[in-house]
Amino acid sequence: MLAGFEETDGQADIDWMVKKVVQMRIFPDGQGTMNRSVVDVNGDILAISQFTLYASTKKGNRPSWSRAARGELSEPLFDRFVEVLTLTLGKAVATGIFGADMQVSLTNDGPVTLMVDSKQPD
Numbered sequence: 182m183l184a185g186f187e188e189t190d191g192q193a194d195i196d197w198m199v200k201k202v203v204q205m206r207i208f209p210d211g212q213g214t215m216n217r218s219v220v221d222v223n224g225d226i227l228a229i230s231q232f233t234l235y236a237s238t239k240k241g242n243r244p245s246w247s248r249a250a251r252g253e254l255s256e257p258l259f260d261r262f263v264e265v266l267t268l269t270l271g272k273a274v275a276t277g278i279f280g281a282d283m284q285v286s287l288t289n290d291g292p293v294t295l296m297v298d299s300k301q302p303d
Contacts, residue, residue: 182226184262185234186255187248187300194299195258199265201297202226215293219270226266227275229285230259234296252280 182202186194203220210216219226235249250258256279267274277283 182228183231183234184228184259185231186250186258186262187235188250188254190250190258190299192261195262195265197299197302198262198297199269201299202266203269205295205297207291207293207295215291225272225275226270227277228259228263228266229277229283230255230279256280 184198204218206216206218206221208215208217208219208222208224232246232249232255233244235246236244237246237248238244249255259279263274263276277285
């Protein structure tokens with residue numbers, strides 16, 4: 182999971198996101214329908230902080246990340262997100278190194294990629 186934070190995020194956003202992530206039914210059941218949560222399948226989570234999720238490409242040719250929280254704000258938010266996620270999931274959540282230039286391989290296994298935003302909960 183890639184997680185990004187903006188300047189206005191706080192504990193309520195973290196709590197909402199953790200609940201959504203842990204309860205979201207995105208894994209297949211016996212009939213192949215996405216009907217099971219990460220808890221149902223006893224799955225693991227890898228959380229990577231990713232400020233670039235807030236890229237705006239509406240104006241000009243250079244992306245703007247003005248909505249993304251600065252590191253001094255987003256790092257404690259990310260740490261708290263992982264802490265609450267770990268408590269809620271009942272097991273450790275793996276992470277990368279905050280702010281590092283990491284090489285992360287990602288294999289999307291399935292027909293969907295989802296974006297979940299606490300500022301647009303409906």
